[in-house]
Amino acid sequence: MNAIKTLTGDITHLVMDAIVNAANASLLGGGGVDGAIHRAGGPAILEACRKIRQEVYPNGLPSGEAVVTTGGNLPTRMVIHTAGPIYHSDPDPAGNLQKCYRRCLELAHQHGARRIAFPGISTGVYGFPKEEAARIAVATIREFFTQFPEAGMTVTLVAFSAADEQILQHHLR
Ligand code: AR6
Numbered sequence: 001m002n003a004i005k006t007l008t009g010d011i012t013h014l015v016m017d018a019i020v021n022a023a024n025a026s027l028l029g030g031g032g033v034d035g036a037i038h039r040a041g042g043p044a045i046l047e048a049c050r051k052i053r054q055e056v057y058p059n060g061l062p063s064g065e066a067v068v069t070t071g072g073n074l075p076t077r078m079v080i081h082t083a084g085p086i087y088h089s090d091p092d093p094a095g096n097l098q099k100c101y102r103r104c105l106e107l108a109h110q111h112g113a114r115r116i117a118f119p120g121i122s123t124g125v126y127g128f129p130k131e132e133a134a135r136i137a138v139a140t141i142r143e144f145f146t147q148f149p150e151a152g153m154t155v156t157l158v159a160f161s162a163a164d165e166q167i168l169q170h171h172l173r
Contacts, residue, residue, distance in 0.1 A: 003146040012040040017113035023061030041072035064099030084122030101140040
């Protein structure tokens with residue numbers, strides 16, 4: 001059985017198989033949830049990101065792509081880093097946000113992750129409207145579940161405020 005849940009809190013505290021990082025093309029850290037994950041996860045995550053930049057994405061992670069690293073000191077086995085679209089400059093913000101969710105779910109599934117948590121990718125500094133982002137998140141996860149009914153995944157959508165969780169709940173109804 002697959003399921004979608006919501007929760008309000010700090011994603012770095014969650015015991016999961018995988019948590020998603022709303023990173024950027026550089027993969028070298030930043031503010032928001034990215035900063036929190038690197039601070040709490042320690043240097044092993046940054047080290048793994050540097051290696052991926054050198055070996056796989058010398059020009060940076062394209063918008064809509066995702067990569068997996070260790071969870072370092074976090075209570076999660078792995079971190080899936082994705083670069084969400086910058087809402088006001090990306091040529092296809094909705095399409096690329098959908099790709100982010102899809103790609104993260106595919107990687108989680110490939111790595112055997114059953115408990116996976118997402119923050120609101122692009123809904124902070126990157127300016128993606130929260131309503132539209134929640135609709136895309138829920139629709140993309142549901143589509144994935146339809147294609148992989150046997151995946152046995154529980155996806156937790158993590159809000160950083162009660163108001164944001166209300167938006168997610170609305171789209172789950
Ligand atoms: N746990 C859960 N959610 C969080 C946390 C946390 N610890 N911290 C923030 N949020 P943002 P973006 C929520 O700005 O818009 C960074 O500098 C927050 O309330 O972190 O994808 C990166 O390096 C918001 O709803 O990510 C990039 O340069 C959501 O997480 C850039 O920002 C995403 O906010 C990415 O921007």
